[in-house]
Amino acid sequence: MNSTSAKRDEQRSRGGFLGALLALDRLLGLLERVVIGGCILAMALLMSAHVVGNLLFSQGIAGTYEITEMLIVVITFVGVSYAARHARHISMSAIYDQLEGRARKALLIVISLGTALLMFYFCFKSFEYVVALHDRGRTSAALHIPFWMVYTALPIGFVLAGIQYVLTALRNMISPGVWRSLTEREGYDESVLDDAAAERAADTQP
Amino acid sequence: DTWRFGLEETEGSVQYEYAQAFKQLIEKKSDGDITVQILPYGVWGSSYSTLYDAIQNGSIPLSFGSGFLGGTVPESQLMSLNYVMPNDQLEATEILNSDAFMKSDAWQQSFRTRGLVPLAALPEGYQVWTANKAIHTPADMQGLQIRVMDNSLLRATYQAYGASPITIAYGELYSALQQGQAEGNIQPVWAHENMGFYEVQDYMIFAEQSQFIANLIANEDWYDGLSDDQRQLLDTTIHEMVKKGDEIQKQLNQDRLKTIEEKSDIKIIHLDQAQRDEFRKLAKPIRDDFVNLVGERGGKALDILLEQEKARGDKSDGDSQSS
Amino acid sequence: MLMGLGLIMLVLLLLGFPMMVPLAAGTLYMMFTGMTFFGPDQAVSWMISGVGSWVLAAVPMFIFAADILTKGHTANRLLDVVDAFTRHLRGGLPITTAASCALFGAVSGSTQATVVAMGGPMRPRLLKKGYSDDFTLALIINASDIALLIPPSIGFIIYGVAMQTSIGDLFLAGILPGLLILVLFAIYCWIDSRVKGIDPEPRASWGERARALKRVVLPMGFPLLVVGGIYGGFFSAVEASAVAVAYALLLEVVIYRQVSIRDLGSIALSTGLITAVVFILVAIGAAFSQALATAGVPNQILGPLIDSIGDNQFLALSLIAAAFFVGCMFVDPIVVILILVPIFKPLVQSAGLDPIHVGVIVTLQAAIGSATPPFGCDIFTAIAVFRRPYIDVIRGTPPFIAILLLATLILIAFPEISLLLPSLGGD
Ligand code: NA
Ligand code: NA
Numbered sequence: 001m002n003s004t005s006a007k008r009d010e011q012r013s014r015g016g017f018l019g020a021l022l023a024l025d026r027l028l029g030l031l032e033r034v035v036i037g038g039c040i041l042a043m044a045l046l047m048s049a050h051v052v053g054n055l056l057f058s059q060g061i062a063g064t065y066e067i068t069e070m071l072i073v074v075i076t077f078v079g080v081s082y083a084a085r086h087a088r089h090i091s092m093s094a095i096y097d098q099l100e101g102r103a104r105k106a107l108l109i110v111i112s113l114g115t116a117l118l119m120f121y122f123c124f125k126s127f128e129y130v131v132a133l134h135d136r137g138r139t140s141a142a143l144h145i146p147f148w149m150v151y152t153a154l155p156i157g158f159v160l161a162g163i164q165y166v167l168t169a170l171r172n173m174i175s176p177g178v179w180r181s182l183t184e185r186e187g188y189d190e191s192v193l194d195d196a197a198a199e200r201a202a203d204t205q206p
Numbered sequence: 207d208t209w210r211f212g213l214e215e216t217e218g219s220v221q222y223e224y225a226q227a228f229k230q231l232i233e234k235k236s237d238g239d240i241t242v243q244i245l246p247y248g249v250w251g252s253s254y255s256t257l258y259d260a261i262q263n264g265s266i267p268l269s270f271g272s273g274f275l276g277g278t279v280p281e282s283q284l285m286s287l288n289y290v291m292p293n294d295q296l297e298a299t300e301i302l303n304s305d306a307f308m309k310s311d312a313w314q315q316s317f318r319t320r321g322l323v324p325l326a327a328l329p330e331g332y333q334v335w336t337a338n339k340a341i342h343t344p345a346d347m348q349g350l351q352i353r354v355m356d357n358s359l360l361r362a363t364y365q366a367y368g369a370s371p372i373t374i375a376y377g378e379l380y381s382a383l384q385q386g387q388a389e390g391n392i393q394p395v396w397a398h399e400n401m402g403f404y405e406v407q408d409y410m411i412f413a414e415q416s417q418f419i420a421n422l423i424a425n426e427d428w429y430d431g432l433s434d435d436q437r438q439l440l441d442t443t444i445h446e447m448v449k450k451g452d453e454i455q456k457q458l459n460q461d462r463l464k465t466i467e468e469k470s471d472i473k474i475i476h477l478d479q480a481q482r483d484e485f486r487k488l489a490k491p492i493r494d495d496f497v498n499l500v501g502e503r504g505g506k507a508l509d510i511l512l513e514q515e516k517a518r519g520d521k522s523d524g525d526s527q528s529s
Numbered sequence: 530m531l532m533g534l535g536l537i538m539l540v541l542l543l544l545g546f547p548m549m550v551p552l553a554a555g556t557l558y559m560m561f562t563g564m565t566f567f568g569p570d571q572a573v574s575w576m577i578s579g580v581g582s583w584v585l586a587a588v589p590m591f592i593f594a595a596d597i598l599t600k601g602h603t604a605n606r607l608l609d610v611v612d613a614f615t616r617h618l619r620g621g622l623p624i625t626t627a628a629s630c631a632l633f634g635a636v637s638g639s640t641q642a643t644v645v646a647m648g649g650p651m652r653p654r655l656l657k658k659g660y661s662d663d664f665t666l667a668l669i670i671n672a673s674d675i676a677l678l679i680p681p682s683i684g685f686i687i688y689g690v691a692m693q694t695s696i697g698d699l700f701l702a703g704i705l706p707g708l709l710i711l712v713l714f715a716i717y718c719w720i721d722s723r724v725k726g727i728d729p730e731p732r733a734s735w736g737e738r739a740r741a742l743k744r745v746v747l748p749m750g751f752p753l754l755v756v757g758g759i760y761g762g763f764f765s766a767v768e769a770s771a772v773a774v775a776y777a778l779l780l781e782v783v784i785y786r787q788v789s790i791r792d793l794g795s796i797a798l799s800t801g802l803i804t805a806v807v808f809i810l811v812a813i814g815a816a817f818s819q820a821l822a823t824a825g826v827p828n829q830i831l832g833p834l835i836d837s838i839g840d841n842q843f844l845a846l847s848l849i850a851a852a853f854f855v856g857c858m859f860v861d862p863i864v865v866i867l868i869l870v871p872i873f874k875p876l877v878q879s880a881g882l883d884p885i886h887v888g889v890i891v892t893l894q895a896a897i898g899s900a901t902p903p904f905g906c907d908i909f910t911a912i913a914v915f916r917r918p919y920i921d922v923i924r925g926t927p928p929f930i931a932i933l934l935l936a937t938l939i940l941i942a943f944p945e946i947s948l949l950l951p952s953l954g955g956d
Contacts, residue, residue: 070581
């Protein structure tokens with residue numbers, strides 16, 4: 001709850017390079033949120049309306065299938081970047097968890113830069129693919145939507161994710177502490193354990 | 207050389223049998239210089255657009271593309287129009303593979319502008335309707351929730367018949383037919399058998415409205431880059447395969463129909479000419495929809511097809527009635 | 530080549546790269562070394578077709594429905610009713626947790642949402658009562674897996690489509706096995722609290738129970754609506770996921786007024802985030818498995834095994850169970866089901882196995898594997914939700930995994946447990 005306000009304070013107080021990064025980052029984050037949340041809502045609305053149409057009027061909504069499939073593609077690939085921003089990509093942290101201090105920070109920088117490299121490569125490859133689809137003029141079967149428009153989500157998602165990982169590496173180079181993403185500091189949540197212990201202790205008091 | 211050959215179907219299908227025979231001929235005639243590597247459905251992936259990507263980017267130079275090709279080559283939807291081919295399956299096969307049609311500018315350019323070359327057409331048998339009620343006339347089809355692919359022309363065709371076409375994913379189709387969400391289905395006989403759809407349907411209706419047609423296509427750069435010898439080898443082999451393909455298709459569908467009849471008490475209906483004509487009348491305006499959708503080049507290809515039928519004296523009960 | 534592939538992926542994985550990196554690196558390795566003749570262009574096409582699938586729409590939709598219920602009243606009402614009936618038993622609190630997970634599983638289709646919805650409120654109560662965090666986390670993870678067996682279930686939908694078998698029958702088939710596992714877990718919880726000497730809570734009055742029951746009448750409409758709707762031919766299993774969302778909205782926005790229209794945006798966003806995290810692995814996993822398939826690896830490994838088994842049903846089921854169990858230890862169950870079902874389909878047919886029975890075994894393995902180290906995806910969900918270190922999350926899992934493997938043996942030995950309900954419900 002107060003972590004967001006703390007974040008804002010910090011952004012205000014820092015000028016220059018990091019401040020500019022954070023501003024850019026916030027703008028991109030807003031874009032991702034609108035796209036991802038919007039796609040989920042649109043999917044729920046479309047599919048429900050299709051079912052209702054089928055039940056009441058024996059007539060579903062033409063193109064429900066292909067639009068749903070397109071929405072999933074957009075969510076997935078724009079989500080790559082959004083998940084990177086919130087350090088939510090699944091990873092196997094057993095070894096990483098054992099490291100501390102500089103070693104941990106160094107490994108995180110290597111991981112971030114390596115992942116960024118892959119993201120940029122996929123951005124390049126998917127950009128080529130989108131151009132090829134554009135040239136071949138492939139469209140969907142029911143609504144004849146050009147696929148290249150929808151699949152532009154891939155290069156965009158990958159490049160934004162790549163930028164996220166570079167920013168994470170930069171943040172770790174500039175700022176003290178270990179940062180799992182540009183704006184999220186690393187840490188486990190001990191609060192529930194502490195609360196429970198405290199409550200148990202309180203219960204046993206006379 | 208290795209020629210990779212992608213199929214939209216799995217082992218034991220019409221496409222697979224065709225590819226096997228094709229492989230034997232090519233490998234024998236080339237004295238082993240060329241090996242044909244058959245890649246059935248599943249090996250290259252499971253979504254047809256992946257296969258078409260592979261043909262267009264050249265990683266699979268030779269492949270079949272059927273009713274799913276519409277987004278990639280819009281004009282190919284000509285093959286799913288109803289009542290534009292002769293009733294006789296062999297005759298339809300011959301017309302589609304005639305130089306007049308297959309080598310026509312309209313048909314060739316439809317594919318070549320998308321980096322592909324059409325080499326042949328392999329009809330895989332009639333598209334057969336199934337339903338839980340008997341269908342003899344368009345009146346019987348009123349409001350029937352028949353499953354069609356999510357494709358604007360097919361949807362328009364069945365709406366013209368009076369049905370309420372419903373879209374269902376192939377993987378969910380069996381359940382949907384069983385539970386009654388879909389009341390009818392359109393597949394070639396082998397697919398009805400293969401997927402067990404007949405188990406949950408009561409009537410099987412041969413309206414001879416269209417065949418399931420797979421186009422044999424090649425990557426344009428690959429085809430144009432073949433040596434003269436190799437291209438001639440390919441062309442002559444494909445020519446030999448026309449009749450063979452028809453035999454494979456008929457044999458396989460006959461066997462599958464027998465299995466269906468043995469394993470179930472599904473009732474089989476063949477529409478007579480008068481009944482077919484009722485549907486034919488309703489399907490005819492969809493030809494204009496087709497031209498509006500895909501453009502003049504597609505219209506030209508359709509005209510060539512219809513001319514060829516007429517030129518052959520037409521043993522079918524088509525527009526130019528005879529028999 | 531195969532060695533090099535395994536080595537690269539393992540090193541990247543162990544170093545702690547996001548799991549999409551080793552999968553992608555493995556895919557590109559096969560492409561650049563010529564193990565598969567496809568190039569990286571095809572990888573992009575495979576990724577898109579891997580997720581651009583109608584069936585997968587059920588995943589975000591069920592998660593969305595569950596997220597709405599978690600934010601609203603339904604989750605707590607379900608907890609209260611189970612609590613009223615079980616808290617006086619020895620081990621009552623963990624049994625409540627397990628049963629609530631099963632019940633929430635009957636309302637939602639998603640194990641991940643179950644971890645959040647039931648694990649979230651139950652964990653502090655368990656800790657306060659003196660249960661260790663190891664036990665608590667392991668219990669939540671594994672009990673949430675019951676959600677995969679009790680309809681509606683994303684696992685069954687994906688399996689049903691891949692195997693071309695009736696999803697409605699699979700749903701019915703999962704109910705008794707789900708309850709069996711619940712009973713086994715309850716026995717373990719009873720023994721565990723006896724050993725630890727944790728006393729039960731006071732019994733709830735019948736009045737309290739009746740009130741709690743009355744409050745779950747509407748939430749219990751979910752299983753009826755979803756299963757009934759599919760069986761009645763009103764909608765398909767995938768469409769049912771959207772119906773679940775609509776019903777969740779009706780309940781929480783219109784009737785209980787616990788979720789405002791404005792909340793929906795942020796709920797949708799968190800649903801989208803979970804979806805994206807899983808689906809990028811589905812996408813790259815699809816490219817990886819397709820590259821693997823064109824390189825002929827699955828057939829090299831499984832082909833001889835499948836041939837040698839022939840029509841020995843016990844061996845066939847055991848092999849299938851083992852393959853899915855191991856697969857889900859490493860990759861998301863959705864990906865594993867999509868990849869392995871086509872490979873094993875011929876074996877199911879040649880051994881004369883009932884695809885419904887196989888579906889129950891497979892889905893159970895997916896559930897177990899995904900709660901099993903090293904990479905079971907439930908573990909990562911728990912890490913993300915509870916923000917605990919990896920080691921803490923897995924420490925308490927072995928007894929639960931042992932129980933689930935016992936359940937597997939029981940279900941293999943007695944197919945009737947799975948097949949009874951579908952045989953009653955079928956045509
Ligand atoms: Na469930
Ligand atoms: Na699970």
